[in-house]
Amino acid sequence: MRTPQKGNIFIISAASGTGKTTLVSRLLNRNKDICASVSHTTRQPREGEIDGKHYHFVNISQFEHLINQSAFLEYANVFGNYYGTSQESVEQLQNQGYDVILEIDVQGAEQIRRALPESISIFLLPPSFQSLSDRLRGRKTDSEEVIDKRLSEARNEIEQSLLFDYLVVNDNLDEAENNLLHIIKSNRLKQSNQKQFIENLLENS
Numbered sequence: 001m002r003t004p005q006k007g008n009i010f011i012i013s014a015a016s017g018t019g020k021t022t023l024v025s026r027l028l029n030r031n032k033d034i035c036a037s038v039s040h041t042t043r044q045p046r047e048g049e050i051d052g053k054h055y056h057f058v059n060i061s062q063f064e065h066l067i068n069q070s071a072f073l074e075y076a077n078v079f080g081n082y083y084g085t086s087q088e089s090v091e092q093l094q095n096q097g098y099d100v101i102l103e104i105d106v107q108g109a110e111q112i113r114r115a116l117p118e119s120i121s122i123f124l125l126p127p128s129f130q131s132l133s134d135r136l137r138g139r140k141t142d143s144e145e146v147i148d149k150r151l152s153e154a155r156n157e158i159e160q161s162l163l164f165d166y167l168v169v170n171d172n173l174d175e176a177e178n179n180l181l182h183i184i185k186s187n188r189l190k191q192s193n194q195k196q197f198i199e200n201l202l203e204n205s
């Protein structure tokens with residue numbers, strides 16, 4: 001019987017409006033061996049968001065307390081709110097054999113790359129700026145002022161995509177989801193991820 005190997009960490013970043021959340025939730029629904037880390041944030045919950053599922057919603061002093069306890073693998077201020085990834089929960093999921101997705105911004109991605117060089121980073125690109133702007137307006141969650149801010153920020157974020165290992169264009173949802181899955185699966189097959197299996201195989205030869 002093959003023991004499950006420790007899961008890999010996949011950073012997924014994108015400019016807002018690229019469809020990252022939709023894509024990641026499709027991927028998770030169809031692949032029970034992949035999961036996403038639930039971040040902490042000081043942002044107010046949006047309609048339909050559930051505490052503990054979409055985010056752990058905390059206030060600033062709770063967030064600062066967690067920073068002081070070194071609870072975060074990374075944290076950043078994004079659009080005026082804090083977001084952070086819990087080190088303990090990521091490790092637990094990895095040890096259970098899950099591949100763990102960190103849906104985080106480019107600042108967080110940079111911190112994870114430095115702290116965990118073995119992590120794999122993926123940047124999702126929109127097919128065009130027009131599609132980005134259409135999507136931001138279509139989802140009707142942000143004011144015009146916030147949308148303008150997000151669009152100008154998108155340029156800076158997309159420039160940083162060159163620091164990522166993989167680039168996936170989200171033009172067609174099925175194709176983008178398939179591409180993400182290929183990246184995740186091919187990393188599982190890396191020799192470095194199968195050392196334990198080889199050892200067990202040889203031990204029982």
Ligand code: 5GP
Binds near residue numbers: 013043076078105107
């Ligand atoms: P939203 O508020 O729209 O859910 O997320 C805003 C941005 O914060 C997105 O780019 C999202 O990926 C990013 N984000 C969510 N969780 C984290 C986190 O734990 N760390 C960092 N650095 N960014 C995060």
